[in-house]
Amino acid sequence: MIYLITHSFPAAFIAALGSVFPDFVEFVFWGGYVPRYAHRKASHWPLPYLVLAALTFYYTANPFAFAMSWFSVGCLLHIAEDALTGKVPLLSPRRRSFGVRLFRTGSMPEMILAVILVALAIKTLFATHYRFTTMRLDALLHTTGLP
Numbered sequence: 001m002i003y004l005i006t007h008s009f010p011a012a013f014i015a016a017l018g019s020v021f022p023d024f025v026e027f028v029f030w031g032g033y034v035p036r037y038a039h040r041k042a043s044h045w046p047l048p049y050l051v052l053a054a055l056t057f058y059y060t061a062n063p064f065a066f067a068m069s070w071f072s073v074g075c076l077l078h079i080a081e082d083a084l085t086g087k088v089p090l091l092s093p094r095r096r097s098f099g100v101r102l103f104r105t106g107s108m109p110e111m112i113l114a115v116i117l118v119a120l121a122i123k124t125l126f127a128t129h130y131r132f133t134t135m136r137l138d139a140l141l142h143t144t145g146l147p
């Protein structure tokens with residue numbers, strides 16, 4: 001998804017790591033079993049990630065800030081996606097107050113949305129790659145003196 005917007009591999013990779021972080025940290029914290037009452041609570045509270053994103057946004061020339069910036073964007077996207085399938089905290093980390101239950105996790109519309117996003121990402125990837133290849137071919141043809 002980030003790849004669609006930025007066409008940057010490092011950014012997309014780090015954001016992908018960030019997008020699994022909120023569930024991952026929950027899993028590690030609870031030792032593999034997350035009680036229902038704890039799921040999507042503090043780890044899914046957008047404020048810390050928003051603060052991190054805001055703090056690092058203007059310093060992306062620095063590699064660490066760059067990584068942290070995209071990492072927090074990944075986390076925020078994860079929370080946004082969770083907010084489409086249920087509720088996540090908004091004002092307080094202890095209350096899930098925000099979200100619309102647009103789809104149920106694992107439901108058909110969610111699957112379709114995921115497939116569309118993946119297809120778009122693949123298409124973008126191929127489009128950039130193709131442009132890159134034709135550019136190289138042009139340069140190669142030029143050096144050989146062919147038209």
Ligand SMILES: [Zn+2]
Pocket residue numbers: 022023040044078082
């Ligand atoms: Zn989650």
